């Protein structure tokens with residue numbers, strides 16, 4: 001599908017149950033679509049709601065209102081109303097996500113952490129590990145670390161494991177939450193190349209990048225989140 005992700009009239013507020021139920025409206029009327037082969041970037045100041053939007057698109061945060069239409073294996077599904085089971089299937093096959101921090105699993109090697117999403121999609125363990133080696137090598141993760149669990153890795157090493165894990169699958173939609181925040185210039189450059197590769201493969205990407213150089217290098221378009229400030233819509 002040429003436009004695998006269409007978001008319309010999405011709204012999010014947080015209710016602070018421990019603070020007398022105070023309601024904190026964050027965004028409203030969020031509407032945009034992402035085409036195959038483009039990388040759009042969420043822009044706006046700190047606290048504008050960029051991460052909250054990305055988390056809604058991955059099903060981590062529920063939406064108060066609106067639709068998140070995703071082309072899931074040829075079927076249009078509204079992720080905002082999908083069941084937890086459907087969300088897990090969408091995550092396995094359609095929407096990938098690279099968060100800022102790696103969630104480490106005790107005793108699982110970096111190689112298997114990276115290979116796991118491919119194995120979950122039916123790839124053989126050997127095939128998935130070959131691809132994982134290729135990506136970890138490209139991201140300059142020292143080979144001596146591949147067999148170790150990433151819990152003790154440095155911030156930048158963990159982030160590279162996380163990037164490799166997020167980029168290993170051919171998901172048609174890829175969400176990127178500050179994937180280069182802890183990286184040095186050399187590895188930021190590798191991530192820029194990996195993003196260019198995904199674009200060339202027709203993946204629809206949506207990201208948050210605080211680093212202006214990376215943003216300039218990857219963004220086809222900036223989506224200004226201040227347009228969707230909840231107060232602005234209500235006024």
Ligand SMILES: Nc1ncnc2c1ncn2[C@@H]1O[C@H](COP(=O)(O)OP(=O)(O)OP(=O)(O)O)[C@@H](O)[C@H]1O
Pocket residue numbers: 014024026044045046047048049050051052053
């Ligand atoms: N789980 C939560 N509970 C309560 N409030 C939240 C929660 N997550 C985010 N917020 C609030 O929502 C607003 C938007 O936060 P969000 O993290 O989406 O902003 P952002 O644009 O990504 O900011 P930054 O650039 O600093 O990461 C903030 O005021 C924040 O305090």
